[in-house]
Amino acid sequence: MKGIVFTGFLEMVEEKYGYEVVDQIIDEGNLPSGGAYTSVGTYSHAEMVQLLTGLSQKTNKDVPSLLKAFALYFFDTLEKNYPQFLERANGAFDFLESIENYIHVEVRKLYPDAELPTFETKMVADNSLEMIYTSERAMADFAEGLMERAIAYYGEKVTIARKKLREDGKRVQFIVTKV
Ligand code: HEM
Incomplete structure (x- = not known):
């Protein structure tokens, strides 16, 4: 890490x-x-x-709440160091969809040894984005905090539903719905 x-x-x-x-x-x-x-x-x-x-x-x-609080805090660091990733997206869904195919790809170019999760994203309704988080590090709480802050950055209102796809937390489904 x-x-x-x-x-x-x-x-x-x-x-x-x-x-x-x-x-x-x-x-x-x-x-x-x-x-x-x-x-x-x-x-x-x-x-x-x-x-x-x-x-x-x-x-x-508990550790999950601390990890989520850390993500809310850490987003400011990401925003300060990498504003271009936030500025180029047209809204929250566009940004979230760009993490896997663009942002973390750029991160890996900068840091070839970075340990990154994978996200599978899919629109499941006009106003709903599914994001499936997979990582050996089981840091979905961190992902949730970053997602929340990123969405707030674009001034959008959403609900986030979350479901474990593996008991050990290494695969987690998020459904982000605009309200
Ligand atoms: C400006 C945007 C972003 C940048 C520059 C960025 C960069 C990074 C970096 C440098 C790491 C650490 C890698 C390591 O420790 O080796 C990381 C980890 C991580 N990122 Fe991103 N990230 C961004 C946005 C996001 C967002 C919005 C999410 C949430 C969906 C996210 C989810 C994660 C997670 C969950 C990890 C922890 C590692 C794991 O779970 O395996 N990132 N990211």
Whole structure:
């Protein structure tokens, strides 16, 4: 997993819970990297799981809600660093459909070792887009937060229905419906 995700995560933890909590989850996490992340480095996804678990223990919040909150926060970083991806799309559905075939493709050119999910997208009604998330990392909560913030960026109102297609969360269906 790319360093930008780790630096963004620790930035959020510091902002919301303070520097001491950052220190504690790094110290108690026994992380192979020692918690020294650079945005262009690459680190094991297991370290993110460790940090999330540590934060969950400190805050008494469950990992899925923390991961979603992180996505809502992290979207601002993506918007700041990659505004061109948001500007070129004509609305939320166009943007969401472009993640698989354009955005993450460009991301992979920049970072050949990026660990990205796959999205299968399909219009299932005039106002409904189906997005099927697949990833070994089972980060659908992260996907949901990013989707919500992206849709808000375009000022659109939608509902998001979600269904696990695999019990382990590695394949999840989202139905995004404009209201
Ligand atoms: C400007 C737009 C975007 C950019 C530049 C971007 C870039 C990235 C980067 C750099 C990573 C980390 C890869 C790694 O750790 O190796 C990532 C992961 C991820 N992205 Fe995107 N992304 C964008 C939008 C989105 C949106 C809107 C979604 C939601 C549908 C999304 C879903 C995900 C998920 C779920 C992951 C975590 C990895 C996984 O689940 O396997 N991305 N993305």
